[in-house]
Amino acid sequence: MTAPDESTRLPAAAGDELKACCAAAYSSDVVALLLGDSYHPGGTALTRRLTGHLALTDASRVLDVASGRGTTALLLADAFGVCVDGVDYSPANTALAQGTAAATGLAERVTFTTGDAEHLPFPDGVFDAVVCECALCTFPDTVQAAAEFARVLRPGGRVGIADVTAAPDRLPPELTGLGARIACIADARPPAEYAEILAAAGLRTIHTERHDAAMTRMIDQIEARLNLLRMTAAARLADAGVDLAAAPAVLAASRAAIADGTLGYTLLIAEKSP
Ligand SMILES: C[S@@+](CC[C@H](N)C(=O)[O-])C[C@H]1O[C@@H](n2cnc3c(N)ncnc32)[C@H](O)[C@@H]1O
Numbered sequence: 001m002t003a004p005d006e007s008t009r010l011p012a013a014a015g016d017e018l019k020a021c022c023a024a025a026y027s028s029d030v031v032a033l034l035l036g037d038s039y040h041p042g043g044t045a046l047t048r049r050l051t052g053h054l055a056l057t058d059a060s061r062v063l064d065v066a067s068g069r070g071t072t073a074l075l076l077a078d079a080f081g082v083c084v085d086g087v088d089y090s091p092a093n094t095a096l097a098q099g100t101a102a103a104t105g106l107a108e109r110v111t112f113t114t115g116d117a118e119h120l121p122f123p124d125g126v127f128d129a130v131v132c133e134c135a136l137c138t139f140p141d142t143v144q145a146a147a148e149f150a151r152v153l154r155p156g157g158r159v160g161i162a163d164v165t166a167a168p169d170r171l172p173p174e175l176t177g178l179g180a181r182i183a184c185i186a187d188a189r190p191p192a193e194y195a196e197i198l199a200a201a202g203l204r205t206i207h208t209e210r211h212d213a214a215m216t217r218m219i220d221q222i223e224a225r226l227n228l229l230r231m232t233a234a235a236r237l238a239d240a241g242v243d244l245a246a247a248p249a250v251l252a253a254s255r256a257a258i259a260d261g262t263l264g265y266t267l268l269i270a271e272k273s274p
Pocket of ligand 1: 022023024026038039040065066067069071072087088089090093115116117118132133134135138139184
């Protein structure tokens with residue numbers, strides 16, 4: 001296991017390039033067609049499950065880090081009655097999410113801001129909970145991002161993470177390139193390492209759950225949609241960086257890695273000491 005120290009950090013320039021690449025990929029409409037509303041395994045059902053562990057009240061203020069097109073933040077405001085800030089590196093995603101908030105009458109309780117998880121644009125201690133789904137493992141400096149989660153949380157506040165998990169030294173070559181990193185795989189960590197990264201930030205893990213089957217279902221969904229889109233939108237897929245020729249091998253390698261326990265999906269709830 002890699003310790004959560006300086007060795008896990010990329011030089012700043014490489015890190016910024018990676019964030020921009022990731023944000024551009026997840027801003028693409030064709031990626032939205034592939035992934036659906038939620039850009040994570042388990043969809044809104046798993047978001048509801050994670051939220052159930054956050055001890056929210058209708059007075060709570062929640063931060064959704066890497067809020068994508070806003071699905072989770074809007075669900076939290078609508079179904080749990082809380083106020084939510086969403087922050088995402090992609091200005092296009094932020095604008096789209098804010099538009100949806102206005103169109104659904106939720107703009108008074110949900111605000112989206114463009115920003116970096118490693119430098120959150122919020123004061124200390126203002127949130128009761130922080131949510132980060134399928135994104136921590138894409139941040140070049142996960143240690144710094146976890147420190148930021150802790151900084152903006154009030155004492156006793158909770159963080160809910162859901163993310164891809166991996167045994168990095170067992171990943172096959174198909175799952176180690178830039179594309180696999182953007183797909184939340186190449187830099188995914190074992191569950192215990194996420195807990196260690198959170199602990200180093202002062203966040204004690206109080207609950208974990210594995211949801212590996214949700215990842216297999218997401219792969220099935222991507223494969224089915226790719227098969228449709230390759231006939232109607234091959235050029236748009238290529239523009240979004242989807243390598244159609246490589247996709248079957250990547251999907252097969254992902255399925256095999258889930259089956260042998262190399263890859264998975266885990267939910268972690270951690271608490272900042274009161
Ligand atoms: C896999 S998507 C997950 C989106 C959302 N959490 C969901 O589950 O639907 C990853 C998101 O992370 C965002 N992102 C990548 N790097 C980021 C960073 N450093 N800070 C904030 N957002 C980032 C991308 O723009 C993208 O919207």
